[in-house]
Amino acid sequence: MAWDINDLERWDACIRERAEAYGLRCFPQDFEICDHEQMLGYIAYSGMPSHYPHWSYGKSYEKLRTLYDHGVSGIPYEMVINTNPALAYLMRDNSLTLQILTMAHVYGHNDFFKNNAFFAEKQAETARAQGRSFSGVKPEEVIGKMKTRANYVRDLIKDPSVGFERVEAILDAAHGLSLNMKRNPSMRDLSFEETRAYVVEKLFPPEDRFRRVHKQEELDEKKIKEAKENVPFLPEENFLLFIRNHNPYLTTWERHLLTIAYEESQYFIPQIETKIMNEGWASFWHWMILNDLLNRNPDSILKQRYDLQALYLEFVVRHNQVVCPLPRIINPYNLGFHGLWKPLYLLYGGEFMTAEDENLLVALEEEDRQDPFLPKDRFLPDGTRKPWQKKLREVCEEHRDMSCLRLYLFEELGRRLNLFAYGPQGDEYVVTHVLDENRANWRTIKETLIKNVGMNVVPYITVEPISYETHVKEIHLKHHFEGDERELDKEYAEKTMRYFYDLMGRRQEIVLHTFLGGKPTVYRVNQSL
Amino acid sequence: MIRPHNPSDLLRSDRSAGDRERHRKKVRAAIKENIADIISEESIIGKRGDTIYQVPIRGIKEYRFIYGDNAPGAGEGDGSERPGTVIGKSPGKREKSDQKPGAGDQPGVDYYETEITLDEITEILFEDMELPDLERKELRKLPSTMTRKRKGYQKVGIRVRLDKRRTAIERIKRLKGSKRGSAFEPEKEEDDRFPFHEDDMRYRHMVPKDFPESNAVVICIMDTSGSMDTTKKYLARAFYYLLYLFVRTKYQVVEVVFVAHHTLGREVTEEEFFHKGESGGTFISSGYVKALEIIAERYHPALWNIYTFHCSDGDNFEPDHPDALKRASDLCDISNLFGYLEIKPKESGWWGSSMIKIFEKGIEGVHPGLGNKDNFGIMRIKEKKDVFPALKGVLAKEKVEPEEEEV
Numbered sequence: 001m002a003w004d005i006n007d008l009e010r011w012d013a014c015i016r017e018r019a020e021a022y023g024l025r026c027f028p029q030d031f032e033i034c035d036h037e038q039m040l041g042y043i044a045y046s047g048m049p050s051h052y053p054h055w056s057y058g059k060s061y062e063k064l065r066t067l068y069d070h071g072v073s074g075i076p077y078e079m080v081i082n083t084n085p086a087l088a089y090l091m092r093d094n095s096l097t098l099q100i101l102t103m104a105h106v107y108g109h110n111d112f113f114k115n116n117a118f119f120a121e122k123q124a125e126t127a128r129a130q131g132r133s134f135s136g137v138k139p140e141e142v143i144g145k146m147k148t149r150a151n152y153v154r155d156l157i158k159d160p161s162v163g164f165e166r167v168e169a170i171l172d173a174a175h176g177l178s179l180n181m182k183r184n185p186s187m188r189d190l191s192f193e194e195t196r197a198y199v200v201e202k203l204f205p206p207e208d209r210f211r212r213v214h215k216q217e218e219l220d221e222k223k224i225k226e227a228k229e230n231v232p233f234l235p236e237e238n239f240l241l242f243i244r245n246h247n248p249y250l251t252t253w254e255r256h257l258l259t260i261a262y263e264e265s266q267y268f269i270p271q272i273e274t275k276i277m278n279e280g281w282a283s284f285w286h287w288m289i290l291n292d293l294l295n296r297n298p299d300s301i302l303k304q305r306y307d308l309q310a311l312y313l314e315f316v317v318r319h320n321q322v323v324c325p326l327p328r329i330i331n332p333y334n335l336g337f338h339g340l341w342k343p344l345y346l347l348y349g350g351e352f353m354t355a356e357d358e359n360l361l362v363a364l365e366e367e368d369r370q371d372p373f374l375p376k377d378r379f380l381p382d383g384t385r386k387p388w389q390k391k392l393r394e395v396c397e398e399h400r401d402m403s404c405l406r407l408y409l410f411e412e413l414g415r416r417l418n419l420f421a422y423g424p425q426g427d428e429y430v431v432t433h434v435l436d437e438n439r440a441n442w443r444t445i446k447e448t449l450i451k452n453v454g455m456n457v458v459p460y461i462t463v464e465p466i467s468y469e470t471h472v473k474e475i476h477l478k479h480h481f482e483g484d485e486r487e488l489d490k491e492y493a494e495k496t497m498r499y500f501y502d503l504m505g506r507r508q509e510i511v512l513h514t515f516l517g518g519k520p521t522v523y524r525v526n527q528s529l
Numbered sequence: 530m531i532r533p534h535n536p537s538d539l540l541r542s543d544r545s546a547g548d549r550e551r552h553r554k555k556v557r558a559a560i561k562e563n564i565a566d567i568i569s570e571e572s573i574i575g576k577r578g579d580t581i582y583q584v585p586i587r588g589i590k591e592y593r594f595i596y597g598d599n600a601p602g603a604g605e606g607d608g609s610e611r612p613g614t615v616i617g618k619s620p621g622k623r624e625k626s627d628q629k630p631g632a633g634d635q636p637g638v639d640y641y642e643t644e645i646t647l648d649e650i651t652e653i654l655f656e657d658m659e660l661p662d663l664e665r666k667e668l669r670k671l672p673s674t675m676t677r678k679r680k681g682y683q684k685v686g687i688r689v690r691l692d693k694r695r696t697a698i699e700r701i702k703r704l705k706g707s708k709r710g711s712a713f714e715p716e717k718e719e720d721d722r723f724p725f726h727e728d729d730m731r732y733r734h735m736v737p738k739d740f741p742e743s744n745a746v747v748i749c750i751m752d753t754s755g756s757m758d759t760t761k762k763y764l765a766r767a768f769y770y771l772l773y774l775f776v777r778t779k780y781q782v783v784e785v786v787f788v789a790h791h792t793l794g795r796e797v798t799e800e801e802f803f804h805k806g807e808s809g810g811t812f813i814s815s816g817y818v819k820a821l822e823i824i825a826e827r828y829h830p831a832l833w834n835i836y837t838f839h840c841s842d843g844d845n846f847e848p849d850h851p852d853a854l855k856r857a858s859d860l861c862d863i864s865n866l867f868g869y870l871e872i873k874p875k876e877s878g879w880w881g882s883s884m885i886k887i888f889e890k891g892i893e894g895v896h897p898g899l900g901n902k903d904n905f906g907i908m909r910i911k912e913k914k915d916v917f918p919a920l921k922g923v924l925a926k927e928k929v930e931p932e933e934e935e936v
Contacts, residue, residue, distance in 0.1 A: 005533050012531065033534040041545050055555055056591055058548030085530075092534045168551075176592045328604045328616050335605070418608045422616055423601040429617035431610045432601065449603035459594045479594075489597035496592045 003096040005033075011100050014299050018289045019107045023389050026110040027139065028085035031103065035092045039079065040064050042089055046268070047081040048146045052153035052260070054171055078102045082113040082271070084121070084139035096306075097314040104289045108282030113139070115397050116277075117186045118270040122397070127188070135189070136266055149260045156253055170254055173499035174261035177239040181265055183273070183455045199233045200224055231471040235462035235478070238262070242463050243503045246471075250505070258503070273400040273454040280336015281396055283323055284345070287337070290315055291352065325417060330449070339413045340404065341392065348378060348388035363412040373407065401453040409449075411435075411442050421448040451484070459488055461512075475504065479514035488514050490523075497525040555589045560645060561653050572799040573766065574749075574773050574785055578648040651774070654767060658917045668774040677735040686732025695731035703729060745780040745834040745865075747773055748823070750788045750816040751802055752841045760874045762803050765840050768870065768916050775924060776836055786823055794819030812849045813841070813884075817856035824863065835864040841871055841884065850887055857888065861902050868906040868923045885909070 008031070019026065034042065044061035045051040080088035088106040090099055114121050120136045127134035137145055153171075157164040182189070190198060203224050227233070236242045240262040244255050271278070293299065294312040302308065323337045346353055346361045347368060353361065368374055380386055395404060414435055421433040421444055433441045433448075450456065464476040477497075479488060497510045504510075509526040571582055604616070655665045682695060704723050749769055777783045787802040788794050794815040820837060828835060837860050845853060861867045869888055885907055906923030910916055 005531055008531050028530075030530045030532065032532040035534065041543070044545055053548050053551075055548055055551040055589070058545055058550070058552035059589065059591075061545045061549055062552065172591075179593055325605045325607075328606060330604055418606040418610070419603060420606050420610045421601055421603050424599050427618070428615050429602075431606075431612055431614040431616060434606075434610055434612060445603055448601050452600075452602050457596070459596060461594055486596040486600040489595050492590075492592050492595050492597075495590075496594050499592065 003099065007096060008090075008099055008103070010302065010305075011096075012103055014293060014302060015100070015104050015107060015289055018293055019104070019111070019285065022285070022288065023393065024107060024111040024285065025114060026086070026107055027083075027114055029107065029110055030085050030087050031090050031106075032087065033090050033092050036068075039089060039091055040068065042079055047079045047087070047089070049087075049143060050147040050150040052150045052171075053157070054175070055168070056175065078105055080106045080109045081142070082119065082139060082267070083142040086110045086113070086139075087143075095314065097311050098318060100311065101286055101290060101315060101318055104286035105282045107289075108285035109278060111285070112274070112278050112281050112396060115393075116270070116274060116400075117398055118184075118273055118400050120267075120270075123185065132188075136185075137263060142267065145263070149264075152256065153260070156257075162253060167257065170257045170503070171261065173503050174240060174258055176496045176499040177243075177503070178261045178265040179269075179455075179458045180237065180239040180461055181241075181262065181269065182237045183269070183460070185266070185270055185273075195233050196228060199227050199230075203227055226467060227465075229468050230465035231468055232463060232465055235464055237462055239463065239500065240265075243500070247503070247505050269455065270400075273402075276330075276332045276336045276401045276453060277340065277396070277399065277404050278336070279332040280339070280341045283319075283333050283337040284341040284392075287319055290319075296352075330452070335417070339417055340408055343410055343413055344392060344395065344408060345388050348391045349385045350388045360412065360416070364410055367410050367412055375407075402450050402456060405450055405453065406446070409446060414442055414445060419445050419449065421445045451486075459486070464513075471508070473508060475500070475508045475510050477510065477512045479512060481515050487516055490516070493523060494525065497523065498528060501525050502528055552589065557649070557653070559589060561656070573647060573650065574770050574799055576647055578646065578651070580647045582645055582647070582650065651770075654770070657913060658767060658771070659914050660771075660917050668771065668778060676738055678738045679733055680736045681734045682731045683734040684728070684730060684732070686730075686734070690733040690735070692731050692733050696725070696729050699729040699731060700725050744782045744784075744832060745776050745836065746784045746786060746828045747776055748786045748788065748820050748835065748837045748864075749802065750790065750794075750820055750837065750839040752811050752813065752816065752839075753789045753791060753802075761872050764872050764874070764910055764913065764916060765870075766803060767913075768840075768872075768910065768920060769838070771916065771920055772836070772838065775920070780834065784828075786820075788816055788819045788823070790816030790819060796823060811845055812852075813839070813845045814849050814852035814856050817853065817860055821856065821859060830863045836866045837864045838868040838870055841869070845884055845887075854887070857905075858902075861905050864904065866904050866906065866923065867902075868908060870908045870910065870919070872910045874911060 012029075012031070016026075016029070040061060042048075043064060044057050051057065078088060078090075080086060086106070086109075088102070088109075090102055094102070113119050116122060117126075120134075121139050123136060124134040124138050153167065156162045156167050203220065205219060231246065232242065240258045244250065244258045244262075250258075290312075293302070294308050294315055298308050323331075323333045325331055325334045342357075343360065343364055346357055347364045368376075368378070377386055377391070395408065399407075419435065420431050422429050423432045424430075433444045435441055435445065460480045461477050462480070464478045466474070466476055470476075477500075481487075493512065493514070497512055501508070501510045506528065509524055512523040512525075513520065514523065515521055573580075610616070651668075655668070660668070682692060700723070703726065707723075747769075751765070773783065773785060785799075787797050787799055789797045789802055790812070792812045792815055794817075796819065816839065824830070824835060839857075857867065857869075869885070871885060888905075888907060908915075908919035908923055910919055
């Protein structure tokens with residue numbers, strides 16, 4: 001069905017109305033219509049209208065282009081960025097149904113960005129409530145900041161005393177280290193004094209209940225003095241900030257570039273951490289709203305203007321295309337919708353279910369009864385049910401992928417989605433665990449899944465505190481590998497350590513404590529390429 | 530608010546152009562480093578400049594701390610999976626730099642190909658061989674496109690060939706002449722115009738260039754009794770390719786013939802030429818015999834300029850030397866240029882270099898050497914930077930026809 005702007009505006013108004021009726025609280029939402037070339041461009045730059053130049057985006061674009069030209073992947077038809085007002089792109093060539101579906105989906109994302117604890121908006125709100133300042137970038141500032149950064153970098157490139165090669169060298173290294181930063185954005189940073197006080201306090205002897213009976217552990221003055229001079233005080237997660245703060249020879253513009261890369265990561269990490277939940281949430285709401293709007297409870301004005309039946313039929317097809325399982329990988333839409341939100345919806349009293357869903361509900365209720373870790377909050381103290389809207393909102397606002405999956409991924413869903421775990425064997429990847437009579441397999445599969453979501457795919461490495469004298473010569477990085485058998489990729493680790501070495505001014509040897517072949521190993525880098 | 534699509538957005542400059550260009554530059558740099566591998570595998574001699582080659586690029590890697598290949602993963606299946614089911618290929622082949630942290634990981638090959646034209650490969654090769662700029666310019670010239678040359682001036686012609694300077698000079702001559710004859714005396718100011726006349730016009734005269742012999746054939750002979758590794762292949766192919774380019778600048782039609790031999794010679798394709806490795810004896814003469822045969826059949830020396838080159842990395846069966854010398858001598862007589870090329874990269878031993886001496890000095894009492902023949906060249910190539918000097922040295926010995934004088 002052909003459409004024009006007026007159609008979209010009508011539908012947008014209705015969708016928004018229904019979304020709010022269901023309790024979604026969104027930023028104002030803008031849409032922009034573009035063609036597929038522009039869409040490819042937007043995707044390569046993460047949806048930002050302005051972005052600083054770097055060859056890695058050229059590479060992304062070419063890759064996407066290649067995949068698209070060879071018909072391997074259709075262009076994702078939605079792209080929404082986390083700003084206020086939020087901005088989403090619609091493709092000109094799509095049908096009216098797709099546009100409607102995309103719009104509803106986008107409102108789901110909008111609500112998620114606005115209310116999840118790991119995103120800037122909620123954090124700014126919390127900081128305000130606690131009477132402190134928020135140091136990140138608020139959604140209303142994002143586009144402006146991206147533009148400023150882009151202009152700044154371009155000016156640096158044009159500046160004859162800097163030039164693009166030096167800029168590129170710094171940016172390459174900064175990108176390499178940008179994901180090594182604080183993983184849990186919902187925990188606030190301690191200030192300098194707080195950190196130092198914390199370190200000192202840790203060195204005080206522990207509270208000893210038997211202090212009257214035997215000699216107390218002595219307060220070790222020397223240790224405290226040393227601790228106060230360690231660099232850094234506490235293991236540091238943020239590599240870029242560490243470099244920026246501890247290399248006194250960086251020029252101002254180099255520092256600014258590091259800050260730019262850091263802030264950009266700050267924007268993306270919450271999205272990485274909540275990918276499954278987010279896509280599931282948006283899919284759930286487009287399913288809910290459009291089922292309502294097109295089928296169960298249609299708006300009378302729309303009914304007269306449009307053939308809702310036809311739209312609904314196409315919607316059902318499209319919806320299933322989006323949330324269908326993809327062979328042998330995890331499809332976040334599928335896992336989020338069918339694996340997380342729909343079961344929760346059913347379990348907490350959701351009304352719209354098929355016969356298949358009824359079977360699922362029975363199994364879920366059984367599992368809920370047996371699992372000691374699930375919060376038993378389906379029924380309130382007065383005997384009434386906790387409404388699903390409330391429960392879903394709570395989960396959406398508090399969790400990220402790893403916690404949400406850990407708690408709310410039911411084994412029954414694991415069975416229905418045929419989840420399995422695989423591992424390397426020689427030249428290939430082979431299946432290692434499937435759900436069968438051995439109940440312990442589910443634990444393994446779930447754990448493996450969780451290891452591969454959010455920031456868990458990025459190795460956790462910190463800069464370790466060492467004395468100032470040592471710091472002048474060396475920097476120690478520690479890869480936290482306990483309980484995780486995954487080893488670092490050697491070539492990539494070496495190259496990344498070089499980036500660290502270069503950015504620190506090539507004065508300190510970089511020492512990485514990790515393990516290889518099951519044994520603790522130490523890598524050292526003390527020269528550039 | 531909904532912003533409509535503005536078609537003029539497309540006309541605005543493409544925002545990713547700069548970054549893509551930068552990325553392509555980096556890719557080219559990466560290709561350059563691997564040029565030996567690329568060239569040693571593909572057939573390039575005799576192909577058109579815009580032939581496209583697919584080069585698999587692992588992408589310029591974006592390095593980060595990431596997990597290596599032993600990381601387990603999880604996936605959704607269809608219920609048919611059992612422990613031991615294979616679901617993905619060799620982890621080593623995956624494009625790691627594109628692992629964006631996200632839900633799940635894709636087992637399977639993930640790289641992309643970039644296309645590169647033969648012209649680009651040629652450029653990179655020139656740089657790799659350290660060709661001086663002037664030579665590069667020469668070799669880049671397409672096969673002689675000039676089909677005419679100048680020969681004087683004429684009074685009639687087309688406007689495009691009008692020689693303004695001469696025309697003006699003719700007019701001045703006529704002006705002076707008429708003044709002397711006092712037929713022309715301007716009385717009023719406005720009348721002192723002295724316009725051009727048809728007779729003043731001078732046009733350049735072009736004649737078709739004769740290409741009395743605009744055909745050339747390059748005959749490549751190679752002993753394939755030894756195995757060719759990547760380095761040798763690269764050096765040999767680079768040499769032949771440069772030779773081909775050189776010949777192509779001088780002639781309109783250039784054909785290439787490949788003759789591979791061990792104890793017998795036969796004509797082969799370019800792939801086979803560089804790939805075949807057989808063990809067994811070597812009779813160099815067999816290769817020469819085959820070459821002579823082909824020349825007799827298809828390339829009459831009166832009509833074709835023949836360039837014959839033999840590439841060897843081994844030695845010859847002793848009793849074959851006299852025969853080889855004789856045939857080589859025959860080839861020398863009918864070719865514009867005959868070259869013997871020995872490729873011995875540093876790593877291989879130095880035994881078997883006796884062929885060079887034999888070619889030069891000949892065998893006592895059996896056959897004179899070819900060292901004193903003008904158009905016979907001997908080259909040794911040990912490494913990349915020897916290639917061009919060797920080629921230059923040989924080409925200098927070519928029999929040169931005196932060129933027509935240009936006016």
